[in-house]
Amino acid sequence: MPRKSMIEAIRDGLDVMMGRDERVVVYGEDVGYFGGVFRVTAGLQAKYGKSRCFDAPINESGIVGTAIGMAAYGLRPCVEIQFADYMYPAYDQLTQEAGRIRYRSAGDFTCPIVVRMPTGGGIFGGQTHSQSPEALFTHVSGLKTVVPSNPADAKGLLISAIEDPDPVIFLEPKRLYNGPFDGHHDRPVTAWSKHELGEVPDGHYSIPLGKAAIRRKGSACTVLAYGTMVYVALAAAEETGVDAEVIDLRTLLPLDLDAVVESVKKTGRCLVIHEATTTSGFGAELVTLVQENCFYHLEAPVGRVAGWDTPYPHAQEWDYFPGPARVGRALLEVMEG
């Protein structure tokens, strides 16, 4: 099976869908001729023409607002926000419009759009190229939020997102574009070409939204993670020797609660981790759900490791990023608790 980077896998997903369904249009800042600042859409304009893949003005509200109008018309726009940090001007369109059009019109109009955006830090992007705003999407009604962690999933989840009848936020952990970064910033990252999850099937396949994956089977403690933090969790488990069960949530909303509950009931312990800021983060939701559903199976308080409640710093990136050392310490605490 061919191996691809996450960038190539996402491009392949777009290519497959543009080839199968002429309603799929792709646009965003630098997305057309140049192929995007991360090169995800490279070659799509040449292959499908300027009507299907084109450059947009630097206006995120306009990108999402026009996509909503296109979806109302009957197209399937899949737009790119250059960095998740740039989505705020589009937030009104996403939360009060995209998420509610089906509901408020009682199905008269629908909004099948996909909004892709690179998320997370680890590339020295400073406070405006490193954010993880997933909780701002899961907190509002009517949206679905997906965070893939590897090339094979990225393509399959993207195809599901494009085929979904409702709006989907597709967060691409940019530190994973080229390999499974585990937080050890001082070591080279294994390329996806050398990783089994870099094996991306050709053609059309989909991975359903709302289904988690177990990345490491274990019996001692459940770690709930998504995106880059999946690999941080795997590294922490190896380095501490804790037999952790690492669950890659893949879709935050709808959430695969069954997979979470089944694992926590088995291990009796749980650690929740994410790169986004701590307070009111998606981790708070996970901790609550675990408490509500698994309280009598818990042998220790549920732990949480997340980004500090500050803007993402530039020079101090590795003091900020919740890497394997912090996650490892938290794992041991949950084991002792």
Added chain:
Amino acid sequence: MAKTSTDKSAPLRFHVPEPEVRPGGQPDFSKVVIPQAGSVERPPVDAEPESIRKLAFSIIRVLNRKGEAVGPWAGALSDEELVEGLRHMMLLRAFDARMQMAQRQGKTSFYMQHLGEEAVSTAFRRALEPGDMNFPTYRQAGLLIANGYPMVSMMNQIYSNEKDPLKGRQLPVMYSSKEHGFFSISGNLATQYVQAVGWAMASAISGDTRIAAAWIGDGSTAESDFHSALVFASTYKAPVILNVVNNQWAISTFQGIARGGSGTFAARGLGFGIPALRVDGNDYLAVYAVAKWAAERARSNLGPTLVEYVTYRAGAHSTSDDPSAYRPKTESDAWPLGDPILRLKAHLIIRGVWSDDRHTQAEAQIMDEVISAQKEAERHGTLHAGGKPSARDIFEGLYEEMPPHLRRQRQQAGV
């Protein structure tokens, strides 16, 4: 010695625009320059935007003071069409009157009427073809009335009753009808403007022939989405009509707060290279003629047109405000462009196809029609009495397929 305004050491002054008059004062529209009917040119639809810049600063008018249709924008509609147009405006006014009263009687929570602005949406609708799509604000119900959308369905929505097509989820008057080319009203401001441009882009991408119409009020042109819409419409030459209804008031805020120093709202289009026209919004014939011109441009791949309808909101913004708190009570009577219904009525009488008697008869007949629709709607309930949407409708229809967390919450709610 007093410091002069050009003295660089003088303290800076903060400028806040003020309307000409406030409550207690004499209404004064002397600064509103009203060109004579028929005096503004009608350029070919493919005129260079640069060559017709002055249309953004004038007012296209067809009906003169005597009620005659004059000038290059006249003559587009037949007697029958004009009588029907009058009827649409009268229907909208009667509908508003009954629903305004129903709100006062506690049958619904809220209402927004069109008083004085009836020509804008009813005449515009006539310029569109089946399949075209409006992205309206809450003051364009004339698009539905003039397109034959059932009044009973509108009332069911206003009452949020058991037959409400929107299942009780939306504020009154936030209608939706794809079939009638009427996009779901948000209740947010300006978001729909850029969505209309996206719809139009999609139509062009698809090689379709349908066009879109965006709607916004003078106050909301200050929103960034207005600017976003103009950028996208300009860049992609989207087949869209960008309508700005300047009714002078954004709740209590006079139009100068949104307009700033730009002269007119239409002038906003010029920086984007978008042809921009101002039209007498109380002149049914002028609204139709300009809308038709803009629609022809859009359908001929000539791109967007910005149209500012100069009108006056004779009533309150909604049932939640009292205009006498922010403008003179008699300001509406002083509005120099008159009442759209009376103006079209006068024109039809001059044409010899209408009379005072017929008008009185029509008024009575239309009111009967509205009252009988109201009775039918009220059989299905009003906001606080009779049939209402199910509590299950809270959870249904947010997603095509209900996700597990909503199924759990619906169970918790016991519905």
